[in-house]
Amino acid sequence: METAANAAPAAVIVAIDGPSGTGKSSTSKAVAAQLGLSYLDTGAQYRAITWWMVNNGIDIADPAAIAAAAEKPDIVSGTDPSGPTITVDGTDVAAPIRTQEVTSKVSAVSAVPEVRSRITELQRSIARGAEVGIVVEGRDIGTTVLPDADLKIFLTASPEARAARRSGELKGADVNATREALIKRDAADSGRKTSPLAKAGDAVEVDTTELTLQQVIECVVTLVEEKRAAA
Numbered sequence: 038m039e040t041a042a043n044a045a046p047a048a049v050i051v052a053i054d055g056p057s058g059t060g061k062s063s064t065s066k067a068v069a070a071q072l073g074l075s076y077l078d079t080g081a082q083y084r085a086i087t088w089w090m091v092n093n094g095i096d097i098a099d100p101a102a103i104a105a106a107a108e109k110p111d112i113v114s115g116t117d118p119s120g121p122t123i124t125v126d127g128t129d130v131a132a133p134i135r136t137q138e139v140t141s142k143v144s145a146v147s148a149v150p151e152v153r154s155r156i157t158e159l160q161r162s163i164a165r166g167a168e169v170g171i172v173v174e175g176r177d178i179g180t181t182v183l184p185d186a187d188l189k190i191f192l193t194a195s196p197e198a199r200a201a202r203r204s205g206e207l208k209g210a211d212v213n214a215t216r217e218a219l220i221k222r223d224a225a226d227s228g229r230k231t232s233p234l235a236k237a238g239d240a241v242e243v244d245t246t247e248l249t250l251q252q253v254i255e256c257v258v259t260l261v262e263e264k265r266a267a268a
């Protein structure tokens with residue numbers, strides 16, 4: 038019979054939330070890779086369902102039409118942090134979900150309650166299936182999706198730092214326009230009724246404005262290791 042002494046350690050669940058450009062994806066991927074955990078980018082799932090709506094001619098301004106179609110696309114996320122994948126009905130959508138068109142529509146689609154309940158179920162089932170544990174990043178992971186997570190982190194950074202990071206990625210993008218677009222998306226994500234972007238009461242807040250990515254990764258790895266040691 039298995040005893041507590043030789044039982045496998047319980048899977049560790051880490052929730053990382055925060056607005057755009059705070060470093061959630063880069064930090065989560067690196068922490069998961071370093072600790073041998075799975076990794077789930079929940080923003081990619083909301084982008085994937087948005088991509089499907091756009092491709093199937095659903096009117097993004099019509100929440101009832103979005104709700105009626107919410108169950109249709111088959112969204113599959115690969116959770117290896119060294120090569121995360123995302124497919125819709127078997128098609129690799131890793132690139133098309135990052136277009137400006139999808140980015141400008143994702144907040145409207147992800148505000149629809151039927152979309153959220155569908156994607157939330159998917160996220161919970163992926164987290165349950167992660168044997169060693171998982172780092173899940175998004176907007177409502179610590180508050181709604183995985184409220185019993187072992188560790189919750191809320192990343193922040195000034196709008197200026199976030200815009201500079203994002204426009205560095207989108208070669209040649211105007212920093213001011215990027216900043217305005219980020220602020221608009223944050224306001225939509227924080228202001229929606231169902232499961233808005235929010236810091237959980239028991240989340241550790243890390244302001245990354247003055248930190249390098251490596252410093253943020255080290256900070257989160259240390260927090261996970263402390264949690265594991267205390268368990």
Ligand SMILES: Nc1ncnc2c1ncn2[C@@H]1O[C@H](COP(=O)(O)OP(=O)(O)O)[C@@H](O)[C@H]1O
Binds near residue numbers: 062206
């Ligand atoms: N602390 C940091 N300092 C400088 N650049 C960073 C930092 N954290 C992330 N970045 C860079 O900023 C960009 C956005 O990071 P990302 O992880 O995609 O943020 P999010 O997932 O929160 O939107 C990436 O190019 C990333 O390399």
Ligand SMILES: Nc1ccn([C@H]2C[C@H](O)[C@@H](COP(=O)(O)OP(=O)(O)O)O2)c(=O)n1
Binds near residue numbers: 083147176177226
């Ligand atoms: N848990 C989540 C994750 C993302 N979303 C929505 C809101 C976000 O603006 C979009 C896109 O998320 P994503 O993490 O890809 O955004 P950025 O990497 O910050 O550009 O999805 C959400 O509503 N809930």
